Amino acid sequence: MACASAEHEREVLYSLVSRRRTVRQFTDAPVEVRALMRILACAQGVSGTDGKRGAPSAHALYPLRLTVIARRVQGLQPGTYTFDPQRAGLDRVAPGPTPGSLLAASLADDLWLETAPVVIVISADHDLALRHFADQQPDGLRGARYVDVEAGAVAQNLYLAALVEDLGGVLVMGVDDEALARALTLPAANKPVALFCLGQDQRS
Numbered sequence: 001m002a003c004a005s006a007e008h009e010r011e012v013l014y015s016l017v018s019r020r021r022t023v024r025q026f027t028d029a030p031v032e033v034r035a036l037m038r039i040l041a042c043a044q045g046v047s048g049t050d051g052k053r054g055a056p057s058a059h060a061l062y063p064l065r066l067t068v069i070a071r072r073v074q075g076l077q078p079g080t081y082t083f084d085p086q087r088a089g090l091d092r093v094a095p096g097p098t099p100g101s102l103l104a105a106s107l108a109d110d111l112w113l114e115t116a117p118v119v120i121v122i123s124a125d126h127d128l129a130l131r132h133f134a135d136q137q138p139d140g141l142r143g144a145r146y147v148d149v150e151a152g153a154v155a156q157n158l159y160l161a162a163l164v165e166d167l168g169g170v171l172v173m174g175v176d177d178e179a180l181a182r183a184l185t186l187p188a189a190n191k192p193v194a195l196f197c198l199g200q201d202q203r204s
Contacts, residue, residue, distance in 0.1 A: 030072040
């Protein structure tokens with residue numbers, strides 16, 4: 001039975017990875033709140049009694065934070081929310097950003113920043129990471145590498161979890177950081193790293 005279970009898990013994982021694609025065109029259909037919560041938990045939720053999460057973090061520092069811009073989520077009032085990894089819950093912190101402000105911060109014509117039902121903001125406390133890993137290289141910047149690698153792991157989890165929920169997504173990093181920070185409601189210590197647009201694939 002154990003061998004059969006392991007083989008099934010391998011098939012599921014390899015199938016997910018082989019089907020992972022970027023989705024940029026979304027329908028108007030809302031995202032179900034239960035699906036959204038499972039996706040967020042997969043990306044940053046606590047996954048065991050040891051406090052570890054689904055995405056790795058050097059020294060278990062966890063400098064990343066997920067902020068959710070909910071436009072069309074069934075069962076959730078539109079607005080900006082922070083994700084609490086410990087209880088796998090959302091806390092509403094502000095209305096959504098001004099319409100057009102995310103697109104204005106884009107360095108390209110990323111219309112999906114405005115059309116996606118959900119935008120998940122991956123942000124980081126860079127200063128925390130830089131201080132923690134300051135002695136690992138002469139210029140003290142090793143922490144920035146850890147932040148980027150951790151954000152990549154979170155993004156891949158978002159892609160795969162979205163696929164399981166019959167949704168699609170696109171990671172956006174081509175943004176003006178200062179303009180984006182002005183458009184978003186983030187803790188003072190956190191700076192945006194990337195945006196993940198989430199919704200139902202228009203091609204489905």
